[in-house]
Amino acid sequence: MKIKITKENECKVEEALEKAVGKARAHTHSVVEIFDTAEYAEKELEKLGVPKKMRSGVIVFDQGGGPGKAYARKSYFVNASNITLTRGSKDWFLTDVEKVQVSADGAAQYALYVDQDVVNHGLSNKNIVVRKAA
Numbered sequence: 001m002k003i004k005i006t007k008e009n010e011c012k013v014e015e016a017l018e019k020a021v022g023k024a025r026a027h028t029h030s031v032v033e034i035f036d037t038a039e040y041a042e043k044e045l046e047k048l049g050v051p052k053k054m055r056s057g058v059i060v061f062d063q064g065g066g067p068g069k070a071y072a073r074k075s076y077f078v079n080a081s082n083i084t085l086t087r088g089s090k091d092w093f094l095t096d097v098e099k100v101q102v103s104a105d106g107a108a109q110y111a112l113y114v115d116q117d118v119v120n121h122g123l124s125n126k127n128i129v130v131r132k133a134a
Helices: 007-021 030-048 117-118
Strands: 059-063 077-086 092-103 109-113 129-130
Touching: 007 030, 007 077, 007 092, 030 059, 030 077, 030 092, 030 109, 059 092
Parallel strands: 109 129
Antiparallel strands: 059 077, 059 109, 077 092
16 A cells, blocks of 8 residues: 555545444544654654655554553553655655554654664664664
8 A cells, every 4th residue: 555645645545444443433543643743753764863855664553552451461452553654856655554452551752764774874862763775
């Protein structure tokens, strides 16, 4: 799957979400949240000083969290979603959506994966993970 994150593709993003998570809505991503995640990642790359020419290939992983500790005492698991966004030369693309089970007290997860040359550019941040060459 590779869906460009643009207003024109909102329906395609919604279809991909519905196909992956079905009718589940709580603790799963919405179309707006996917767009917001792409915007947040772009701003984070700007804040970190990553030049635009080095942003291509950056991957963002985002997972929804559970409702909280009150539910955890019952060994409660909830449906959530994982999304993967990949930065093209100019735009972000939704490249994966999947339904997962997370612990009720599980925290949301966010990670930004970059290539080694971006790190060599002088970046260091706990949310950045260096991708290993395939």
